[in-house]
Amino acid sequence: MNQEKMGLFIAELRKEKNMSQYKLAELIPISRDAVSKWERGKRCPEPDCLIKLSEIFEVSINEVLYGERTTKVNKDDIEEVPIKLYNERNKKQKTLKILVSIILLLVLSFLVYYFVSTYNSLKVYHIYYDSEDIKITDGILVMTNEKVYFNLGGISSDKNINVIELFFKDKKENECLIMKTDSNNIIFTDFKGYNAYIDFKNVKNIMKELYLKIYFNDSEKIIKLNYEKNFSNDYFVPKEEDYSIKDEINYDRELNMVEEKIKDNFTCNNNFCTNTFDNYELVYVLNSRILTINSLKKKEYEWIYNFSDKQLTFQEYYKNKLINKFIKSKNTNNCEIGNCEKIEDKINTFYDIIRAIN
Numbered sequence: 001m002n003q004e005k006m007g008l009f010i011a012e013l014r015k016e017k018n019m020s021q022y023k024l025a026e027l028i029p030i031s032r033d034a035v036s037k038w039e040r041g042k043r044c045p046e047p048d049c050l051i052k053l054s055e056i057f058e059v060s061i062n063e064v065l066y067g068e069r070t071t072k073v074n075k076d077d078i079e080e081v082p083i084k085l086y087n088e089r090n091k092k093q094k095t096l097k098i099l100v101s102i103i104l105l106l107v108l109s110f111l112v113y114y115f116v117s118t119y120n121s122l123k124v125y126h127i128y129y130d131s132e133d134i135k136i137t138d139g140i141l142v143m144t145n146e147k148v149y150f151n152l153g154g155i156s157s158d159k160n161i162n163v164i165e166l167f168f169k170d171k172k173e174n175e176c177l178i179m180k181t182d183s184n185n186i187i188f189t190d191f192k193g194y195n196a197y198i199d200f201k202n203v204k205n206i207m208k209e210l211y212l213k214i215y216f217n218d219s220e221k222i223i224k225l226n227y228e229k230n231f232s233n234d235y236f237v238p239k240e241e242d243y244s245i246k247d248e249i250n251y252d253r254e255l256n257m258v259e260e261k262i263k264d265n266f267t268c269n270n271n272f273c274t275n276t277f278d279n280y281e282l283v284y285v286l287n288s289r290i291l292t293i294n295s296l297k298k299k300e301y302e303w304i305y306n307f308s309d310k311q312l313t314f315q316e317y318y319k320n321k322l323i324n325k326f327i328k329s330k331n332t333n334n335c336e337i338g339n340c341e342k343i344e345d346k347i348n349t350f351y352d353i354i355r356a357i358n
Helices: 003-016 023-028 032-039 047-057 061-066 075-079 083-117 200-208 246-265 344-357
Strands: 123-128 134-143 147-151 161-169 173-181 186-191 210-216 221-224 225-230 267-269 274-279 279-284 291-296 301-306 311-318 323-330 332-336
Touching: 003 032, 003 047, 003 061, 023 032, 023 047, 047 061, 061 075, 061 083, 075 083, 200 210, 246 274, 246 344, 274 344, 279 344, 301 344, 311 344, 323 344
Parallel strands: none
Antiparallel strands: 123 134, 123 225, 134 147, 147 186, 161 173, 161 210, 210 221, 267 274, 274 279, 279 291, 291 301, 301 311, 311 323, 323 332
């Protein structure tokens, strides 16, 4: 369809009727500016306007669209105008579909690339070590595809530390030095490609065989660092983390060390060690490895922790009658008596008391 030809034909028909653009616009009705755009081939009339033009100028809609009156020469072409319009429209729709498909393919390609490049690209490790003479609690390793941030935190020791070497052992048990410092802290940032400290491709093996060599005034000691993964973005849908029981990983680690603290801080007599904290009495039985915590004023709350099977039992009393009993183990949480929906605060109180022992 030739818009300019159609526009010239509309102008010709209007002039044959001695009609101004304003008059034609009034008869349809439409704005004069719209009539002007038709005649200049800038815009096509809408279907309802085509009907009006056909009535006003006493020509067929096909003739208006073709831009000529019907003659013996153009009769067949004018009759095929609807078919040509349909084909043009169908061609435009196909072009649009192809364009949309290309855009969708580009968007999908970008999303796939983004997912592949970012999936499991962030990992956070906690690094720690604890013995009688050396303690590391706040070490952290943050690793992305392009950057490594390592901070060992403060290294506590009863002895004076002169030099510290951070190294890992390769498959042949060779010591590969990462960093050496005379400070009590090791901290560095490394970028992929520079490889001053950490080999990005070998980081998993490095983490498994990570050591410190600590030089004291009169001796040296080699320790293997412990680590655990705290976070990685290896999920398809964002997780809703449960923070109701706060810092359980850290607390569990502290529980593993608390027995040594009990002997130092509790008063022990034969098989029993006792202590008090705030309004609570703590009793630890050595041979059974069971710690019991009771409220002092009245028997209201009781926590029983078994270090052997790592099971915590919380019991709540009212007028010396057991009303709630909740058992928390490594893999399961069981509410045996009462309503345990809001028990998290009481479990956290137990952890707070444990931390106070340290």
